[in-house]
Amino acid sequence: MSTVQLRNIWKIFGPNPEYVYNTMDPAASRSDILSQTGHVVAVRDVSLDVAKSEIFVVMGLSGSGKSTLVRCLSRLIEPTVGQVLINGADVTAMSIDDLRQLRRHTVSMVFQRFGLFPHRRVVDNVGYGLEVRGMGLSERRLKAYEMLQLVGLDGWEDRYPHELSGGMQQRVGLARALAVDPEIMLCDEPFSALDPLIRRDMQDELLNLQKELNKTIIFITHDFHEAIKLGDRIAIMKDGEIVQVGTAQQIVAHPVDEYVREFTQDVPRTKVLTAETIMLPHDGAHKLAGEAVLHNTTIEALIPRISSTDEFFPVVNAGDEIIGVLDRRTVLLALAES
Amino acid sequence: MAQTTIPQRNPTPARFQALLRWGLFAGGILVLLLLSQKFIHLDIFPESWNVGLRGVLNEFKRWVVVNRNSHWMFVFFFEPLSSVIDFTLRRVEDFLLWLPWPVVILAIFILAERIRDLRLALLMVACLLPMGMFGLWQESLQTLALMVTAVIFSLALGIPLGIWSARNDLVEKILHPILDAMQTMPAFVYLIPVLLFFGVARVPSIIATVIYALPPAIRLTSLGLRSVSDEMIEAADAFGSTEKQLLRKVQLPLALPTIMVGVNQTIMMALSIVVIAALIGAGGLGEVVLKALRRLRVGSALEAGLAIVFMAVLLDRISAAMAQIERHSVQLFRGYRLFSEKQRGNKLVGMLERGISRVYALGSALTDGVAKYLAKTFGTKARWLYRHSDWIVILLILIISTAIFLPLGIQNFPEALYFDISKPVDGVVQWMQVNLYNIGGSGIGTGPLRDFLIIYVFKPLRVFLTDQVPWSVIAFVFVYAAFAVSGWRLMLAVLTLIMSIGLIGMWPFTMDTLGQTLVAGVICVGLGIPLGIWSSKSDRVDQLVRPVLDFLQTIPIFVYLVPVIMLFGTGSVAGLIASVLYAAVPVVRLTNAGIRSVDVTLKESAQAFGSTWLQTLFKVEIPLALPAIMLGINQTIMMVLAMVIIAGLVGATGLGLEVYQGFANDNLGRSVEAGLAIVLCAIVIDRITQQFARKASQAANLN
Ligand SMILES: Nc1ncnc2c1ncn2[C@@H]1O[C@H](COP(=O)(O)OP(=O)(O)O)[C@@H](O)[C@H]1O
Numbered sequence A: 001m002s003t004v005q006l007r008n009i010w011k012i013f014g015p016n017p018e019y020v021y022n023t024m025d026p027a028a029s030r031s032d033i034l035s036q037t038g039h040v041v042a043v044r045d046v047s048l049d050v051a052k053s054e055i056f057v058v059m060g061l062s063g064s065g066k067s068t069l070v071r072c073l074s075r076l077i078e079p080t081v082g083q084v085l086i087n088g089a090d091v092t093a094m095s096i097d098d099l100r101q102l103r104r105h106t107v108s109m110v111f112q113r114f115g116l117f118p119h120r121r122v123v124d125n126v127g128y129g130l131e132v133r134g135m136g137l138s139e140r141r142l143k144a145y146e147m148l149q150l151v152g153l154d155g156w157e158d159r160y161p162h163e164l165s166g167g168m169q170q171r172v173g174l175a176r177a178l179a180v181d182p183e184i185m186l187c188d189e190p191f192s193a194l195d196p197l198i199r200r201d202m203q204d205e206l207l208n209l210q211k212e213l214n215k216t217i218i219f220i221t222h223d224f225h226e227a228i229k230l231g232d233r234i235a236i237m238k239d240g241e242i243v244q245v246g247t248a249q250q251i252v253a254h255p256v257d258e259y260v261r262e263f264t265q266d267v268p269r270t271k272v273l274t275a276e277t278i279m280l281p282h283d284g285a286h287k288l289a290g291e292a293v294l295h296n297t298t299i300e301a302l303i304p305r306i307s308s309t310d311e312f313f314p315v316v317n318a319g320d321e322i323i324g325v326l327d328r329r330t331v332l333l334a335l336a337e338s
Numbered sequence B: 001m002a003q004t005t006i007p008q009r010n011p012t013p014a015r016f017q018a019l020l021r022w023g024l025f026a027g028g029i030l031v032l033l034l035l036s037q038k039f040i041h042l043d044i045f046p047e048s049w050n051v052g053l054r055g056v057l058n059e060f061k062r063w064v065v066v067n068r069n070s071h072w073m074f075v076f077f078f079e080p081l082s083s084v085i086d087f088t089l090r091r092v093e094d095f096l097l098w099l100p101w102p103v104v105i106l107a108i109f110i111l112a113e114r115i116r117d118l119r120l121a122l123l124m125v126a127c128l129l130p131m132g133m134f135g136l137w138q139e140s141l142q143t144l145a146l147m148v149t150a151v152i153f154s155l156a157l158g159i160p161l162g163i164w165s166a167r168n169d170l171v172e173k174i175l176h177p178i179l180d181a182m183q184t185m186p187a188f189v190y191l192i193p194v195l196l197f198f199g200v201a202r203v204p205s206i207i208a209t210v211i212y213a214l215p216p217a218i219r220l221t222s223l224g225l226r227s228v229s230d231e232m233i234e235a236a237d238a239f240g241s242t243e244k245q246l247l248r249k250v251q252l253p254l255a256l257p258t259i260m261v262g263v264n265q266t267i268m269m270a271l272s273i274v275v276i277a278a279l280i281g282a283g284g285l286g287e288v289v290l291k292a293l294r295r296l297r298v299g300s301a302l303e304a305g306l307a308i309v310f311m312a313v314l315l316d317r318i319s320a321a322m323a324q325i326e327r328h329s330v331q332l333f334r335g336y337r338l339f340s341e342k343q344r345g346n347k348l349v350g351m352l353e354r355g356i357s358r359v360y361a362l363g364s365a366l367t368d369g370v371a372k373y374l375a376k377t378f379g380t381k382a383r384w385l386y387r388h389s390d391w392i393v394i395l396l397i398l399i400i401s402t403a404i405f406l407p408l409g410i411q412n413f414p415e416a417l418y419f420d421i422s423k424p425v426d427g428v429v430q431w432m433q434v435n436l437y438n439i440g441g442s443g444i445g446t447g448p449l450r451d452f453l454i455i456y457v458f459k460p461l462r463v464f465l466t467d468q469v470p471w472s473v474i475a476f477v478f479v480y481a482a483f484a485v486s487g488w489r490l491m492l493a494v495l496t497l498i499m500s501i502g503l504i505g506m507w508p509f510t511m512d513t514l515g516q517t518l519v520a521g522v523i524c525v526g527l528g529i530p531l532g533i534w535s536s537k538s539d540r541v542d543q544l545v546r547p548v549l550d551f552l553q554t555i556p557i558f559v560y561l562v563p564v565i566m567l568f569g570t571g572s573v574a575g576l577i578a579s580v581l582y583a584a585v586p587v588v589r590l591t592n593a594g595i596r597s598v599d600v601t602l603k604e605s606a607q608a609f610g611s612t613w614l615q616t617l618f619k620v621e622i623p624l625a626l627p628a629i630m631l632g633i634n635q636t637i638m639m640v641l642a643m644v645i646i647a648g649l650v651g652a653t654g655l656g657l658e659v660y661q662g663f664a665n666d667n668l669g670r671s672v673e674a675g676l677a678i679v680l681c682a683i684v685i686d687r688i689t690q691q692f693a694r695k696a697s698q699a700a701n702l703n
């Protein structure tokens, strides 16, 4: 069952969003609506299901409405229209108190520019979520130390945020979000403000943490490489709308339009595409010769095995059933197509 | 963009209109002059029109005096309020006076060192010692206690109001004009009602100080809270903070630096009316100044005045340092670099710095020791305690030194350390009075200057305004000016205000004050604009003038009354010179700033057309700087008016003297009437000059 479900979420910025929603021409583009009514349609009719323990990436150019969408989830921004369900509970209908409880216990957030409180020491930043819950000083300190250890910052507890480097600050941001032991973490471009090398470290760190913690993570980025590295699934946003949802392979292999294709262009396809995404159907037309290939083998790993022969290889799933076939030609064609 | 069109000179309708206007003006005056020959009512403001405010007020005062102990308003509101304030003031004052003087100095020294550095700490000591050496230790601490109490109440009132107005746009909108009024009104305007309700003592002076000093506390609290970034608020929201948690844990701490700027301004405002507050019995240094002024003891007035300046520097620097306090987890080792690189080679300097670092090392060791001890005894729970172990150590040092000094009876500053400057100063004054009064019998000197001003300027002007020109003509001039610079609405407002001045029976005094204001204003503008131009043209002059202006604006007004009285004795001339010193500042500043901000390309284009330096100045720079200059003139006139009451204190005739004599003779109505007249006068002149400045700036924009 999905942890987070979004049903037809709309967010229109401006003085009279309901009126604009009710009267606008459904076919009108974002810029038309802006020039006609002065309202910005930041999120447009988004419906999504995010599964438990999955890293769900929302990708799009800047201004495409990602930040707005993710804030609609915990109603930091009030959606104009639509419904948000978290574990089946209707967030959009919650009272302020229930919403506050949701934010304190279930959903936490990591910010692009860290959002650390400059007047609080690292340990008090990390403990903030626990503090507002009403947890006692020593208890929340212990929890904060534990979290700081988890993100590799032990020894820095008593510093102030501005005394830390950007990467370290975002570790604090991560620790702060993790400290409340949330089920769902919202990350709004958490690594975009970091240097490339540090960004890579942080991505690895997040993946490692996720192996242990199994949170449901909704991760915003404008960097497609980051999206395919982190995302179990990826949603691509354009002008407030979701244009494609799928795994990295699905998107790289079958971009729905030019906009998506642009992103996939400079992705190393050999690293993303797997046997499963490029295989031909197993219809008995091909004589199988080579040894079986596991469905999630990347092309990169396939090439040494198939390059010296024209034989067809069976592709098998985890249960050892044959689900398709491929040969050298299949691989070459898949690489050529872009 | 640098094109300037030459104004067309001839469109006849405009010329005709101007002619008509001047004709109307001259005609009006002529008619009134003629009529007033016939109707005495138009010549001298009729006594029978007096609305009798004085009687009503004095009656009311009597009522208050009679009912002070019985009416619910006093029993349940003013009395309790008064006792709370009195209680606080007494506790603070008793505590400060109970502390041995070395402990006071040590405490402030250490505080300053912790907040900023050794340099500031030494400055604090340098400010404190003279207070003692002048024999004014107790008075200084009394003033300090008054400041502390007034500031406590200002903040207790101002910060919640600031919070409220930050969170509620309506409150902000309502408070804004009230705060404006509070800041522009002369302080004594609320001294009078406060006096009525709280009687003469120290409580009303605290209340008046609080009212005066409140606006910056409210304003900057609101500003600080409003400028906390949305990002921070969102982060707090995202973790499920309640409104209260958001305020207490995020917004207030982040607004703290701005709030501290407000605290700093509040303190400075409070200090600036210390002497005025002494008029209604605040005691302390202000009273010393007043007494000395009354007895013309210039030396002791100067001592007390200097003590006020030192107090101002002390409070200003330390609260400004608090506003800039940085957040560092590790206390940086400051203060060691007391001297510059150049002096480092010096043997003595080396020794001194080694000594200082030894003291620091001792301090660190002590702090560490205490931290370790606390950690051992209390464990991680007391983390916040041993994180601040330096403060614990400081507190211990202060308590121990108090315990040592108290039994020794060292509380007041020892007379052995007195350093009296009043006698030499009195000597200098006498010398000056004798020798500068009439230098070598040449007819040049302060005496002849004073006599000249009195005989040829003030007196004729007063006679002219009060006796020779009918009141109706003067009223007409103001009303007409209001109409010319703005329109019907301002005209009606000015008419009402001017009539009110007459109706409360203050016409002759107002004319006297108006004449003096005019003289002071003309001198300020006549000196200030050339000085402003000069300093805009020469950075050297600017650098020389700037600190003088800063000084004039920061020190209490009373302090320059002292040397002025030294040279000119009491009277209107002393008042005039003090007013000029105080009020010339804005016109110099704004002229300078206005000319400096004229677009360089405009100057260049003027020069490119072969303008001389003087032509550029008069045809380009001054016209373009005119709005700024006009603003400066407006502020200067307002400041002259603000000085009227103080000028009265040194014997300048007119409204100021009326207010002061009302105080002195326990005639409340008289004070209120004169005070009201000053305010009315200020409003009239302010509105007219402001509108005029606006017009001038519009004209500058059009060209
Ligand atoms: N508070 C707001 N008021 C008006 N327009 C907004 C507001 N916040 C965002 N927008 C607009 O909504 C669109 C989407 O913004 P955002 O969600 O921040 O995009 P992204 O995070 O993908 O860069 C942008 O065009 C932006 O200008």
Ligand SMILES: [Mg+2]
Binding pocket: A066, A067, A068, A189
């Ligand atoms: Mg964004």
